[in-house]
Amino acid sequence: MKPQVIALTRDTARPLRLFWMATLSMLLILSQVLMVAAQGAPKSFAELADRISPSVVNITTSTTVEGRTGPQGIVPEGSPFEDFFREFRDRNGEGDRPRRSSALGSGFVISEDGYVVTNNHVIEGADEIQIEFFEGFELPATLVGTDPNTDIALLKVEAEVPLKFVNFGDSDVARVGDWVMAMGNPLGQGFSVSAGIVSARNRALSGTYDDYIQTDAAINRGNSGGPLFNMDGDVIGVNTAILSPNGGSIGIGFSMASNVVTRVVTQLKDFGETRRGWLGVRIQDVTDDVAEAMGLDSTAGALVTDVPEGPAMESGMLSGDVILSFDGHEVADTRGLVRQVGNTEVGKTVRVQVNREGKTETLKVTLGRREEAEGATPNVESMEPEEPEQxxxxxxxxxxxxxxxxxxxxxxxxxxxxxxxxxxxxxxxxxxxxxxxxxxxxxxxxxxxxxxxxxxxxxxxxxxxxxxxxxxxxxxxxxxxxxxxxxxx
Missing domain, CATH: 2.30.42.10 (PDZ domain)
Structure with missing residues (x-):
């Protein structure tokens, strides 16, 4: 069959001409968009890395570990080979003597007088902490304070000259898709840089105050405690954890948001410990069926399940109240309320709006300190009727x-x-x-x-x-x- 030939008459040529003109216009617009987008991508991270590298440090810790009393991990206890392996270890000088264990991590300098931020798990239990700087010199560090809840630790070194440092940025303005750069000491290989984007925001792993930035910038063991930078060279996160089936980076890393870290660091510097606000309630999220049972219009807020002795009880808060706002800020859920309360100054009197049996009430609560209140139990007395039947x-x-x-x-x-x-x-x-x-x-x-x-x-x-x-x-x-x-x- 011969191919069909279509003649371009005046009637057919005009629509085709309009089609090609529209297509060319679209291509021109698309090329302009791509050029604008390309301008936002850095040609190189070299200049930024040169500027901020001197503030990033490697951290080495030493810990005394008690000697083992038997060949655990080599042969099962009670095995006929147990005595043989014990004699072998004794001959090689191991025996039951204490031994030194070392670990590696990262950190960064936040002031010229030598304050250094890292992860709590990097220095936890350490007898000695040694800081290696980018220029090659080393200094011993002392521990100022730690916060296991956010896995943040603050160290201090004494240097003869002012140290180069970096500033914290505003993690709340970081957007998914923004470029970021991670720095640290991965796998003990020394100073290293990796780049990627913000993959997600407001991630929660397991802690009460978690607010993690997820990134695909390569983070490995040894990067813990290192900084996550935005393109202005400000720290917007502290590299803390990775999600991995094999222990290596697969592009899912987590950095504690800087707006959480800065509050912790300020308190550690001022008091050597954290001082978080305490409301004194037990709470749970409002589910759809709970909202229906209570006649609520939405599931927003935090449902009070218990009010032990403390600030909330003194203010008149009751079990069954739904907390709608705290200190002028709406409460979305329990996680949001816990963070709002924890970030509020101890001793501050705040207004708490609650829904109580369909009516809105405002209570004034003077916050206590969470660290002092932990372990407190409610003390309730009431009459118990005798009613043995089921x-x-x-x-x-x-x-x-x-x-x-x-x-x-x-x-x-x-x-x-x-x-x-x-x-x-x-x-x-x-x-x-x-x-x-x-x-x-x-x-x-x-x-x-x-x-x-x-x-x-x-x-x-x-x-x-x-x-x-x-x-x-x-x-x-x-x-x-x-x-x-x-x-x-």
Missing amino acids: SELLGLTLSPLTAEIREQLQLSDDIKGLAVMDVVETSEAFGKGLRAGDVITEAGQSAVLSLSDLQDRIDAAEDAGRKSLLLLVRRGGDPRFVALNLDAE
């Missing part, structure tokens, strides 16, 4: 707390409520984690001391047209709210 409600077999049940569950006298004796495995309660041994202390945001109390709360919720009932459940002293469907069996 009842099955909402898929739960429940009983009042008798002396015998208290002994079985190892409950203190200040815990009041209904003991969960059994849970139907096909019930909603089982699916939401309730188990035998749990204690229900509140229902519908009111205390329950008897089975009749709970039935009254169920009846009241049904009369109000609610689909679910909010329960406050304690397990091992830790409270949490659970919303159960009133039709649950």
